[in-house]
Amino acid sequence: MIRYFSLLAIGLLVGCTGxxxxxxxxxxxxxxxxxxxxxxxxxAMEKQRRLHGAVxxxxxxxxxGSYYSMYWNDAAGKGTGEVKVTFQYQQGATASQIKQxxxxxxxxxxxxxxxxAIIGENYSKHGKVLAWKATLQRGDQVIxxxxxxxxx
Numbered sequence: 001m002i003r004y005f006s007l008l009a010i011g012l013l014v015g016c017t018g019x020x021x022x023x024x025x026x027x028x029x030x031x032x033x034x035x036x037x038x039x040x041x042x043x044a045m046e047k048q049r050r051l052h053g054a055v056x057x058x059x060x061x062x063x064x065g066s067y068y069s070m071y072w073n074d075a076a077g078k079g080t081g082e083v084k085v086t087f088q089y090q091q092g093a094t095a096s097q098i099k100q101x102x103x104x105x106x107x108x109x110x111x112x113x114x115x116x117a118i119i120g121e122n123y124s125k126h127g128k129v130l131a132w133k134a135t136l137q138r139g140d141q142v143i144x145x146x147x148x149x150x151x152x
Contacts, residue, residue, distance in 0.1 A: 022074055023085075023136040023144035028067045029128075030119075033060045065119030066129045072136050073111040074143050081139025082107050085114040088135075092127030107138075 030050050050067060054060040070085050083105040088098050103114040118129055131150035136143045 020073070021144070022072060023134060023146055024071045025132075025134050025146045026069045026071070027132075028069075030064050030067065033057075033064070061124075062120040065117060065123035067119075068116045068132070068134070070114040070116070070134050070136075071111075072114065072144075074136065074138055075110040077138040077141075077143065078110040079107050081141075083109060083112070084137045086135045086137070087114075087116045087132065089118065089129045089132040091118070091122075092130055094126050 028046055028050070030047060033051065034047075051060055051063055054063050068087060070087065072083070072085060074083065085103050085105075087101045089101075090096065090098055101116050103116075105112050105114075131148050131152070133145065133147040133151045135145050
C-alpha cells in the first residue's frame with residue numbers, strides 16, 4: 001500500500017513540473033549604495049556584487065540603475081544558427097522611445113547568460129525602465145519572448 005502511495009506521489013510531482021522555459025529574465029534594481037545589515041541577505045549580496053570594484057562615490061553612483069540577466073537554453077537548436085538575445089526597453093524620461101540592446105552567441109552554444117545594464121548617465125538622465133521585452137532568436141527563428149506587464 002505504501003508503495004502505491006509513493007508511486008502516486010512521484011507521479012504527481014512529475015506531472016506538476018511546468019514546461020521548459022527557453023528564456024528566463026531576472027531583474028535587479030540597484031537604487032542606493034548602502035548595503036545595510038537590515039537588508040535581506042540575498043539583496044545585500046546582490047548589491048555588493050554589483051558595486052564590487054567601485055571605489056569612489058562617483059563610481060558607486062554610476063553603478064546605480066537596472067540590471068537584467070537573461071538565462072537562455074536552446075539545446076534542440078544547437079548548431080543551427082547564431083543565437084541573438086535582444087532586450088528592448090522604455091524609460092521614464094524618453095516617453096515612448098524604444099531602446100534596444102543585443103548580445104550574440106555562437107551557434108555551437110546550447111545555453112548561456114546575457115547581461116544588460118541600464119546604469120550611469122543613461123539611467124540618471126533618462127530614468128527608470130518602465131517596460132521591457134526580451135527576445136531569444138536562433139538564426140531568423142524566434143525561440144522565446146518574455147515581456148513586462150507594461151509592455152504594449
